[in-house]
Amino acid sequence: MTAKETSQRILDVAEQLFAEHGFDATSLRAITKEAGVNLAAVHYHFGSKEALVEQVFARRLGPLNRRRLELLDRAEAEAGGTPCVETILECFYAPALRTFTRPESGHGHFMRLFGRTFTEPNEQMRNMFVEQFGEVVRRFSAALSRALPHLPAEHLWWRMHFMVGAMAHSLSCPHGLRFLSGGRCDPDNHEEALRQLIAFVRAGLRAPVLARQVTS
Amino acid sequence: MTAKETSQRILDVAEQLFAEHGFDATSLRAITKEAGVNLAAVHYHFGSKEALVEQVFARRLGPLNRRRLELLDRAEAEAGGTPCVETILECFYAPALRTFTRPESGHGHFMRLFGRTFTEPNEQMRNMFVEQFGEVVRRFSAALSRALPHLPAEHLWWRMHFMVGAMAHSLSCPHGLRFLSGGRCDPDNHEEALRQLIAFVRAGLRAPVLARQVTS
DNA sequence: TCGGACGTCAAACAAACGTTTGAATGAGGA
DNA sequence: TCCTCATTCAAACGTTTGTTTGACGTCCGA
Structure with a gap:
């Protein structure tokens, strides 16, 4: 899986879970688990949860x-x-x-x-x-x-x-x-x-x- | 401060903070601190955070x-x-x-x-x-x-x-x-x-x- | 073949969360 | 006066949170 694929999948899943449960009620663990990537990948690719929201x-x-x-x-x-x-x-x-x-x-x-x-x-x-x-x-x-x-x-x-x-x-x-x-x-x-x-x-x-x- | 006053103040402050920051982003600690009551008062008077939301x-x-x-x-x-x-x-x-x-x-x-x-x-x-x-x-x-x-x-x-x-x-x-x-x-x-x-x-x-x- | 980016991983961090506990408090009735 | 019961309080509980760390593998240019 390339880096682009990883961050793309994080964005896709985050978008979906944010829509379903709201920002605060969606944890990074839920996102990364659903996306099948490591928890630390969010911070590696985006820097923080807030930055991920912005990217979405x-x-x-x-x-x-x-x-x-x-x-x-x-x-x-x-x-x-x-x-x-x-x-x-x-x-x-x-x-x-x-x-x-x-x-x-x-x-x-x-x-x-x-x-x-x-x-x-x-x-x-x-x-x-x-x-x-x-x-x-x-x-x-x-x-x-x-x-x-x-x-x-x-x-x-x-x-x-x-x-x-x-x-x-x-x-x-x-x-x-x-x-x-x-x-x-x-x-x-x-x-x-x-x-x-x-x-x-x-x-x-x-x-x-x-x-x-x-x-x- | 009577019991009625306490639960009333919790309701008032909860209503305000929920409106400003949303349910998930508002902690019971923030509510009880702002209301000037003890943290445990929420569970004593309402039972849970969810029940407090319902009461509001x-x-x-x-x-x-x-x-x-x-x-x-x-x-x-x-x-x-x-x-x-x-x-x-x-x-x-x-x-x-x-x-x-x-x-x-x-x-x-x-x-x-x-x-x-x-x-x-x-x-x-x-x-x-x-x-x-x-x-x-x-x-x-x-x-x-x-x-x-x-x-x-x-x-x-x-x-x-x-x-x-x-x-x-x-x-x-x-x-x-x-x-x-x-x-x-x-x-x-x-x-x-x-x-x-x-x-x-x-x-x-x-x-x-x-x-x-x-x-x- | 070596070496350094790059990306991934499990593990751990401190902080904040909702909730529970047991003792302390204080007013009212017997 | 003593007991009772409702209420308050500080402290701690176990989880979950966002975030950080350092080791590990993998690929590419030299």
Whole structure:
């Protein structure tokens, strides 16, 4: 087994176990045992558990967000500058959801982990998010702002917040949908999830701005 | 210090630290030190760390969901059976968000914790959710179904899933909104959050049902 | 054939964890 | 006053954690 194979297997197994049990509840011993490598290999190849976590994310998030920007670039070129809301949503959601359909890629485990991580309050994660998502936030909020010219900026930010939340919840809480539907909806049908998500969020983004009540 | 005071303080501090760092990352030693009580007090009053976690939830979730059902009862009585979508949403969201505005209640920490817990895959949590939310899901999905008679059940379930997701994300990921808006939206303004959430989700629930493409 | 990277391995490290124990404390009733 | 019972306390239990160590094997260039 080469060194590349070893570190690759550690990353794959770590991704899966982190997704299933969380970071703190997953020990290096569980990872190395499942991967069939020596315990010390983690520190040899990555330096620490924290660094391993970072690597697990960096390996996936870079390509994911690059793909998002790529799709947005193309959509903007085709639309002559301002694609419609649903096209923008497709650019944002599809890279996260479509990759599910290729289970061999391992993206499935990662996306579940990814959904969980929005909530992780730890400092390290926070910084990585700012770094990895800065460009995506800038580009997509600009695109949505152009597609929704009548929507005040403050409202757009709130709605983008919900737009992210609906996706994160779908990724990280599939059992929630099973519970709600009594098992009659399949959260693993990601094409359906994408359709439903876009239909829902598109309408939410386009909702009329209500006159603000005077708070008593 | 009475026994009631001791277990109360343990619950309060546990709620806060769980919300900040997660269950696994919060040790009983950190809780008891912060609460100013002896380490063994947790096992004396609760039996185990797991039982403490359960108590933290039971203390809040019961009243929260009772309040939701109470509001829905009243709304249905006033509307003569079928309140509109936004009224139903208000019944569902307000008990979770409005309690924030009374910071002395400690609900704030709990709701952050609560948002996180949707994602926790642990068995114990899963069971509690089914028990605590069974009635709420039944009543609210029935009410929404009556308010949206043209929406197929399968679509309603997906949309309720997103409706929960938007809320959970708002509760658990306030830093997300700050990041998105560059600090210009205040996630702790819960009246505003409630308004924005209802405006967004109402439109999402009412979105037209798209003709399903034939998948190639 | 030698020698030095490189990677793997079992073993051990200190620290932190949840949990248990048995003595000490203090208020209330007989 | 004495006994009782609920509560608190410091100390220790055995595990598990992330991390480190030094020996061992293996491959490649000289």
